[in-house]
Amino acid sequence: MSVSVEERRAERHAAVRDQVVAAAWRLAAEKGLTGFGLRDVAASVGMRAPSLYSYFPSKFAIYDAMFADGYRAFRERIATVRPSRSRRVSLVRAAETYLDFCQEDPARHQLLFLRVVPGFEPSPESYAEAVVVLDDMRVLLAGMGLHDRRHLDLWTALTAGLASQQAANDPEGKRWTALVEPAMDMYLSYVEGDLS
Amino acid sequence: MSVSVEERRAERHAAVRDQVVAAAWRLAAEKGLTGFGLRDVAASVGMRAPSLYSYFPSKFAIYDAMFADGYRAFRERIATVRPSRSRRVSLVRAAETYLDFCQEDPARHQLLFLRVVPGFEPSPESYAEAVVVLDDMRVLLAGMGLHDRRHLDLWTALTAGLASQQAANDPEGKRWTALVEPAMDMYLSYVEGDLS
DNA sequence: GTCTATAAATGGATAGAC
DNA sequence: GTCTATCCATTTATAGAC
Numbered sequence: 001m002s003v004s005v006e007e008r009r010a011e012r013h014a015a016v017r018d019q020v021v022a023a024a025w026r027l028a029a030e031k032g033l034t035g036f037g038l039r040d041v042a043a044s045v046g047m048r049a050p051s052l053y054s055y056f057p058s059k060f061a062i063y064d065a066m067f068a069d070g071y072r073a074f075r076e077r078i079a080t081v082r083p084s085r086s087r088r089v090s091l092v093r094a095a096e097t098y099l100d101f102c103q104e105d106p107a108r109h110q111l112l113f114l115r116v117v118p119g120f121e122p123s124p125e126s127y128a129e130a131v132v133v134l135d136d137m138r139v140l141l142a143g144m145g146l147h148d149r150r151h152l153d154l155w156t157a158l159t160a161g162l163a164s165q166q167a168a169n170d171p172e173g174k175r176w177t178a179l180v181e182p183a184m185d186m187y188l189s190y191v192e193g194d195l196s
Numbered sequence: 197m198s199v200s201v202e203e204r205r206a207e208r209h210a211a212v213r214d215q216v217v218a219a220a221w222r223l224a225a226e227k228g229l230t231g232f233g234l235r236d237v238a239a240s241v242g243m244r245a246p247s248l249y250s251y252f253p254s255k256f257a258i259y260d261a262m263f264a265d266g267y268r269a270f271r272e273r274i275a276t277v278r279p280s281r282s283r284r285v286s287l288v289r290a291a292e293t294y295l296d297f298c299q300e301d302p303a304r305h306q307l308l309f310l311r312v313v314p315g316f317e318p319s320p321e322s323y324a325e326a327v328v329v330l331d332d333m334r335v336l337l338a339g340m341g342l343h344d345r346r347h348l349d350l351w352t353a354l355t356a357g358l359a360s361q362q363a364a365n366d367p368e369g370k371r372w373t374a375l376v377e378p379a380m381d382m383y384l385s386y387v388e389g390d391l392s
Numbered sequence: 393g394t395c396t397a398t399a400a401a402t403g404g405a406t407a408g409a410c
Numbered sequence: 411g412t413c414t415a416t417c418c419a420t421t422t423a424t425a426g427a428c
Contacts, residue, residue: 031314032314032315033314034230034314035314035315037420037421037422038421038422038423039420039421047393047394047395048394048395048396049421049422049423050394050395050396050397050423050424050425051393051394051395053422053423053424054393054394055393058422058423059421059422059423106311110310110311110312113360113364114306114310114312114360114363114364115302115306115363115364115367116306116310116312118227118228118229118230118231119228119231150375150378153361153371153372153375154375154378154379154382156357156361157354157357157358157361157372157375157379158353158354158357159357160357160360160361161352161353161354161355161356161357161358161360162353162357164309164310164356164357164360165349165352165353165356167310167311168309168310168311171311175349176349176353179346179349179350179353182346182350182386183350183353185386186350186382186383186386187382189385189386190378190381190382190385190386209411233402233403233404234403234404234405235402235403235404243411243412243413244412244413244414245404245405246405246406246407246412246413246414246415247411247412247413249405249406250411250412251411254404254405255403255404255405393428394427394428395426395427395428396425396426396427396428397424397425397426397427398423398424398425398426399422399423399424399425400421400422400423400424401420401421401422401423402419402420402421402422403418403419403420403421404417404418404419404420405416405417405418405419406415406416406417406418407414407415407416407417408413408414408415409412409413409414409415410411410412410413410414
């Protein structure tokens with residue numbers, strides 16, 4: 001059960017990385033996704049800016065870690081959705097969870113689901129986290145008998161649209177969130193003929 | 197038919213303002229919505245940065261003018277949609293026009309329809325341009341017998357979702373654009389019972 | 393690994409001459 | 411109205427001492 005010095009060092013290193021990412025999320029929520037600098041990040045973990053470079057080679061690398069982290073958090077959140085025998089209930093719960101997740105942190109919504117940071121694109125490894133979540137959704141719909149990618153794309157468009165309209169036009173309210181049930185009803189009656 | 201000196205001066209002033217806004221759009225398309233500076237803007241209209249302050253009191257004021265200008269352009273574009281007796285055709289054409297408009301300039305899509313510039317909110321006057329367009333859409337749906345705001349919100353969410361998924365996940369392709377017809381079919385069969 | 397110091401650039405914005 | 415000059419803050423990132 002002994003652990004090598006290198007392993008403990010690596011653990012500490014990873015722990016600090018996580019703190020940096022958490023600090024970046026806090027600042028993004030406060031000042032906007034592109035509104036914070038490395039000094040802010042460093043200060044809020046008790047460091048000076050240059051020390052961050054022991055953990056991340058660039059600011060984009062921090063965005064990249066945030067991206068992966070955000071999708072892992074999203075996947076965990078989606079995993080908490082209580083399953084139901086009713087397709088309708090399952091879809092409504094999934095969509096509501098997604099909408100809540102977006103609304104509770106608009107900066108995260110922008111980083112994960114929109115293309116907002118000029119010049120930033122997630123690395124293949126981080127993008128893989130996004131693919132995993134999308135695959136979860138694919139499996140969920142497949143479990144309902146929907147196997148066509150177009151069915152999945154239509155569902156993501158519908159929920160993404162509710163989220164983006166909510167964020168852009170009524171960030172504090174429920175104008176579009178309140179439409180989740182009708183939206184899922186609409187979706188379900190449309191795909192009804194294709195259910196297996 | 198004579199025009200006062202002041203009027204001609206005002207006209208020239210307005211013309212330069214328009215050039216500045218046009219230059220800002222070009223740069224936003226090139227370098228990202230938040231990726232350009234006032235020096236760039238000034239240079240691309242043959243000026244130095246301080247001279248811009250004769251036309252706009254701040255960078256946010258330029259974003260504000262872009263916002264109003266973008267919604268005017270959007271309204272003109274929507275006005276070109278050929279009317280049809282078929283509700284389905286009308287909705288498909290409107291949605292396709294919206295999607296094309298978004299895809300042809302992602303920075304414009306972000307400024308008009310997402311909340312991307314940290315700290316920027318449109319002035320009431322500029323926001324009024326957005327309200328006008330939304331009212332056009334309200335009238336269009338009302339002409340089809342759909343008078344409920346929820347019908348309008350559901351339609352905007354659906355089209356906005358197609359646009360944002362397209363922009364974020366397949367900016368060069370047609371993966372979600374290709375779903376306009378099914379999406380409109382879905383929408384129409386759902387609201388069918390409420391048509392007057 | 394963290395620091396100071398600094399690079400090298402850029403940001404928005406202002407003062408004041410012309 | 412436009413310019414030069416400049417302010418002042420800030421940015422990301424690097425060099426090198428400790």
